[in-house]
Amino acid sequence: MITFENVTLTYPDGASRITAVDDVSLQALPGEVLGITGPSGSGKSSLLALGATLIRPDSGRVMIGDVDAAGLRAKDAAALRRERIGIVFQQSNLIPSLTAREQLQAMGELGGAGSRRRREAIRSRVDDLLEAVGLAGQADKTPAQLSGGQRQRVAIARGLVHEPDVLLVDEPTSALDQERGAAIMELIASLTHERGTATLLVTHDLVHAGALDRIVRVLDGRLTEGGAGATSRRELQRTAA
Amino acid sequence: MFVAWRDLRFARGRFALIATVVALIMLLVGFLAGLTGGLAHQNISAVLAMPGDRLVLAAPDGEKPDFAASDITAETQKAWTEADGVTGVLPIGVVQGRAEITAPAGAQSAGAPSAGAQSAGAAGVAVVGLPREDSAGRAPRSTALTALAPASDGEVGLSAGAAEELDAHVGDTLTIVGQDFTVASIGEDVWYSHTAVIALTPSAWASVDERFGGTGDPTVLAVTGEADWDALASSTSTSAASPLASLRALSTFTSEVGSLALMIGMLFGVSALVVGAFFTVWTMQRAGDVAVLKALGASTASLVRDALGQAAVVLAIGIGAGLLAVVGLGALAGTALPFLLSPLTTLVPALAMAVLGLAGAAFALRSVTSADPLTALGSTR
Numbered sequence: 001m002i003t004f005e006n007v008t009l010t011y012p013d014g015a016s017r018i019t020a021v022d023d024v025s026l027q028a029l030p031g032e033v034l035g036i037t038g039p040s041g042s043g044k045s046s047l048l049a050l051g052a053t054l055i056r057p058d059s060g061r062v063m064i065g066d067v068d069a070a071g072l073r074a075k076d077a078a079a080l081r082r083e084r085i086g087i088v089f090q091q092s093n094l095i096p097s098l099t100a101r102e103q104l105q106a107m108g109e110l111g112g113a114g115s116r117r118r119r120e121a122i123r124s125r126v127d128d129l130l131e132a133v134g135l136a137g138q139a140d141k142t143p144a145q146l147s148g149g150q151r152q153r154v155a156i157a158r159g160l161v162h163e164p165d166v167l168l169v170d171e172p173t174s175a176l177d178q179e180r181g182a183a184i185m186e187l188i189a190s191l192t193h194e195r196g197t198a199t200l201l202v203t204h205d206l207v208h209a210g211a212l213d214r215i216v217r218v219l220d221g222r223l224t225e226g227g228a229g230a231t232s233r234r235e236l237q238r239t240a241a
Numbered sequence: 242m243f244v245a246w247r248d249l250r251f252a253r254g255r256f257a258l259i260a261t262v263v264a265l266i267m268l269l270v271g272f273l274a275g276l277t278g279g280l281a282h283q284n285i286s287a288v289l290a291m292p293g294d295r296l297v298l299a300a301p302d303g304e305k306p307d308f309a310a311s312d313i314t315a316e317t318q319k320a321w322t323e324a325d326g327v328t329g330v331l332p333i334g335v336v337q338g339r340a341e342i343t344a345p346a347g348a349q350s351a352g353a354p355s356a357g358a359q360s361a362g363a364a365g366v367a368v369v370g371l372p373r374e375d376s377a378g379r380a381p382r383s384t385a386l387t388a389l390a391p392a393s394d395g396e397v398g399l400s401a402g403a404a405e406e407l408d409a410h411v412g413d414t415l416t417i418v419g420q421d422f423t424v425a426s427i428g429e430d431v432w433y434s435h436t437a438v439i440a441l442t443p444s445a446w447a448s449v450d451e452r453f454g455g456t457g458d459p460t461v462l463a464v465t466g467e468a469d470w471d472a473l474a475s476s477t478s479t480s481a482a483s484p485l486a487s488l489r490a491l492s493t494f495t496s497e498v499g500s501l502a503l504m505i506g507m508l509f510g511v512s513a514l515v516v517g518a519f520f521t522v523w524t525m526q527r528a529g530d531v532a533v534l535k536a537l538g539a540s541t542a543s544l545v546r547d548a549l550g551q552a553a554v555v556l557a558i559g560i561g562a563g564l565l566a567v568v569g570l571g572a573l574a575g576t577a578l579p580f581l582l583s584p585l586t587t588l589v590p591a592l593a594m595a596v597l598g599l600a601g602a603a604f605a606l607r608s609v610t611s612a613d614p615l616t617a618l619g620s621t622r
Contacts, residue, residue, distance in 0.1 A: 045618060048618060049615060054614050054615045078535065078539070078540055078541075081537065081538035082538025082539070082540075087536055087617075087618075089533070093529075093617055095244060095247075096251065096530070097247045097248045098244065098247050102247060105243070106243055106244055106534075109243035109244065109543070110534065110537060110539040110540065111539060158537075170618055
């Protein structure tokens with residue numbers, strides 16, 4: 001579960017500051033895909049960066065399970081990401097030198113305490129997860145040998161291979177055509193439901209909203225719809241239509 | 242090292258190139274070190290084999306001591322011999338000149354004079370006058386040099402290099418400035434200032450030195466004991482330094498080794514720069530990957546280990562290949578050049594290159610430690 005409690009984030013802008021996230025509270029529950037939508041510059045990516053512990057809020061709390069990520073030192077934040085957070089980037093961001101299988105295995109090689117046990121646990125899940133994302137036959141291919149959709153599937157598998165509590169997904173369909181985009185969204189939804197991950201998914205494209213369980217809309221750093229309540233899947237599909 | 246190993250495999254062309262450059266630099270460094278060692282051996286082995294805690298050279302009026310100009314008078318020798326704390330003084334004379342074999346042993350007839358005899362071989366040599374006992378009547382510490390000391394005035398001990406250059410054998414007659422000596426022994430390889438050493442008794446050496454235009458006085462005292470060296474040197478207008486430190490008084494050595502050491506030092510610098518530049522560019526190219534790995538939770542320590550491990554592998558392969566080439570080619574070159582293959586001329590430069598290469602690679606770590614994981618979000622790579 002990931003919870004934002006009255007989170008505010010500002011950026012310096014010359015002598016003044018810009019408010020990117022303004023007193024936001026929201027929560028994604030285990031097994032739920034919470035969509036965050038809004039126009040460019042509305043603060044969607046800032047919310048994702050806060051959830052990923054890559055930046056600290058000015059005020060408020062970002063809870064990953066029962067850990068307040070807002071107050072962690074960089075080293076502890078990295079450990080939290082390593083153990084409890086999965087990230088799927090907009091452009092897959094796979095490592096060019098690694099095969100699909102190795103992209104997942106690499107998650108067990110990121111260092112930190114208990115590395116050996118973690119490595120073994122991750123290695124034992126790699127093939128099942130590649131099969132789950134439909135890439136069992138592509139395990140030995142490098143990113144350059146895979147299509148855009150396949151790369152994104154590998155990225156999703158990488159984001160889940162360490163069995164995180166929270167999956168953060170940034171515009172996963174932006175580089176894909178509609179058909180492949182829909183398949184990726186369905187894959188994220190099914191894996192989230194199946195594995196009980198709390199998924200926060202940023203998208204500006206509501207065409208695939210049917211894959212989301214709830215959605216919140218952000219404008220100028222504030223939640224304008226959803227929040228602690230829910231915009232249902234049916235409503236979302238109606239909006240998308 | 243998980244990602245690092247796969248990067249090595251993935252970009253093997255680039256890493257092979259840098260490993261080849263490292264190997265070539267190692268070859269150059271190794272060759273220069275071997276050559277320096279070989280030349281140094283031909284320059285200083287006799288000095289290092291002089292048996293004393295200190296080597297005393299004349300330094301009148303505060304002049305810089307010089308093996309070639311030193312002249313130890315009887316008065317100075319007496320002052321050192323009688324000084325407190327000095328337990329033994331071995332007066333040694335060194336002069337360079339030309340020697341020739343005038344009567345090979347097989348062609349020599351009893352009592353035949355050397356005049357008119359056919360020369361078998363001639364070469365420039367360092368003629369060293371060596372007593373078999375020091376001032377206290379003790380035999381000096383056995384070294385490659387002292388082992389050459391002959392028993393009588395009519396005999397000469399040849400170093401292996403001198404015997405080879407003169408094509409001399411035991412029993413041959415060797416002539417120096419008109420004086421004949423019988424080759425009594427052939428010892429180890431000992432050189433002084435690029436001339437092979439031959440040894441005479443002190444009195445025979447004095448006679449030869451006078452014929453060369455010298456005073457016949459010894460040129461260096463090999464002193465043993467525990468004395469106030471500085472005070473004694475000051476009161477006797479001499480210098481007293483350990484054999485190693487005395488090498489500064491050998492002008493050919495300082496100029497020669499200085500030039501070669503400068504070249505080796507520059508090559509070390511080049512190797513650090515090349516490796517540092519390569520890994521700087523490499524890590525800059527990987528900055529996006531590093532940011533992604535950090536965003537996924539990689540610890541900075543593991544990324545630093547990966548980067549340094551990668552550099553260590555490249556350096557190990559490059560230096561290893563270079564070292565093998567040095568040993569192989571050095572063994573061949575050793576027959577034609579003064580080339581010394583030893584841990585000092587192979588392993589020490591290899592270790593220095595590895596350390597400097599890693600230092601260069603460490604410089605590139607800034608790109609790793611400063612990579613911002615936030616850039617991985619929204620990046621288009």
